[in-house]
Amino acid sequence: MRPGHRYGLHRVVEPEGTMPQPAWKLDNSMELYDNEILIDVETLNIDSASFVQIREAEGGDPVKVGEHMQNIVASRGKHHNPVTGSGGMLIGTVRQIGQQLAGKIDLQVGDRIATLVSLSLTPLTIEEIVKMDVKTGQVDIKGQAILFESGLYAKLPDDVPDRISLAVLDVCGAPAQTAKLVQEGDTVVILGAGGKSGTMVLYQARKSAGPTGKIIAIEYGEQGCAAIEKLGWADVVLNLDCTRPVDVLEAVERETEGRFADLTVNCVNIPGTEMASILATRDEGTVYFFSMATSFTAAALGAEGVGKDVNMIIGNGYTKGHADLSLELVRESAALRQLFETKYGL
């Protein structure tokens, strides 16, 4: 076997000298380097911002969405949406382990795992699209993927259905960061609170802020809001379009009596919601941008533009213990689990 670089640099085709994530193109030949893991892929979970973009570009036609995905992989060697810049993750079965890793890691051939690194840096082939779920962005395929030595993964648990593990692990950075950021008594605003990451953040925020905290959930659409109301974790549920910042500003101002949020978590899957996040937050408060549709410049210049001294955090998909924490939440809360079961028709 050929020796590989810890970070997968040996797979970068262009531009030369970059890392696999920012690279335009990766070598996705499935011949293994000595520190790689080869995976037979079962299901891709396309990042929500990416999937929405593809679905809209193809008018929701499942066949065309599949072709669109195959074209991305054919041209880049990875499922790295050139418009949104984001990826997603996958589950599959370990087929082969490079000789430099075998015996040194807690994986065996045959183990079923979820990758915890983005598809935007994962060498991938798609032989065939087996099942396309245009509602959820979970796509069963025949294909293979490569995990680098530095790549994180989680073994799939026995007690949680695969589709739920896949969905939960895709967004597991969000509740884990929420647990770090929320203090007892905090006022927390969650944008896109009815989505996958949004509901997990909502549950965790309620836990961390405790009964003296105030949790404001914002979601667009009556159905989504009704579902959040039913969970009972939010003190206030607001039906608002987060691309309309002034609506959000006014509602949060009213609900907090002008104090605004200590922490705002953005879990929306469409562009143009930076200003709503900033305006919902108090001076010297924190905005946690988990959404991959966030524009760096819109956030930086938007905050400056309204003279708002807020701390703005880029949602790193990784933080220690994130996978375990999020699976624990689904085990702990029957309501949370049921919500995911309904989403994935289980």
Next chain:
Amino acid sequence: MRPGHRYGLHRVVEPEGTMPQPAWKLDNSMELYDNEILIDVETLNIDSASFVQIREAEGGDPVKVGEHMQNIVASRGKHHNPVTGSGGMLIGTVRQIGQQLAGKIDLQVGDRIATLVSLSLTPLTIEEIVKMDVKTGQVDIKGQAILFESGLYAKLPDDVPDRISLAVLDVCGAPAQTAKLVQEGDTVVILGAGGKSGTMVLYQARKSAGPTGKIIAIEYGEQGCAAIEKLGWADVVLNLDCTRPVDVLEAVERETEGRFADLTVNCVNIPGTEMASILATRDEGTVYFFSMATSFTAAALGAEGVGKDVNMIIGNGYTKGHADLSLELVRESAALRQLFETKYGL
């Protein structure tokens, strides 16, 4: 006078419902609303990431660069570079103050001010390009601009030359944030340490980290590095291309004996330096992205991709006291002032 909205919403032409910064197009008619300030513009300081992009697109030709700028303003009503998303700022003289503001703010007609909000949200007209400095991105024009009620500004000081105030105030968020983030004894890595924001961050980092701190300055090119060496504020100066993350990783690993940076500040003006910033930083350390060429997804997914649990901050251009702090630095340090004088040929 027509009544205006505090945040300038009345100037948004499209898309409807957005704020002036993310808006595609603003109304730049120079007829004042009652809470606006009209400015006769003297000089624009185009954001470095934006100016580099325009200059390269026009092969460095000053006339074409000027036309390019005028086209941006003609189509958007503001100098909001559609490629980089960034703006810059301006200096000029107050010509008129809306009746709702007059007497309530510390400005008089005739005062000379710098705007502290981005050009990407400032209604602007350019009648004529008077002088184009393709080296620095400072452009003297005949034209006018509007400041909203919520817009920040600073009166130009008498004891600092205008061009220096303009340059310093454009990047004043960076040293102010550095002062907040650096603790005594910290190891700080600065990328693009020879630029305008870079040198100010370098000076402030040295001050805040004290003699027990370790400051590592990274800049590309021998000349720039020699200039930094001469200042004497960095413990180590490295001549490296920050678009090559592994080079940066290895050098910082060596210089810190494997401990890496507590804080990394990115002050580079070109794309593709997210990974270098992340890899230079220790686990649970902080990356402060001041660069407007930062890609949100490249940062978020890049950190996850290498399993790096770092805190990543979006460089908010505003923080309390930022203008005063940065002007004070230039007053305090003759070397810093001289550096800016040389840059602007004073």
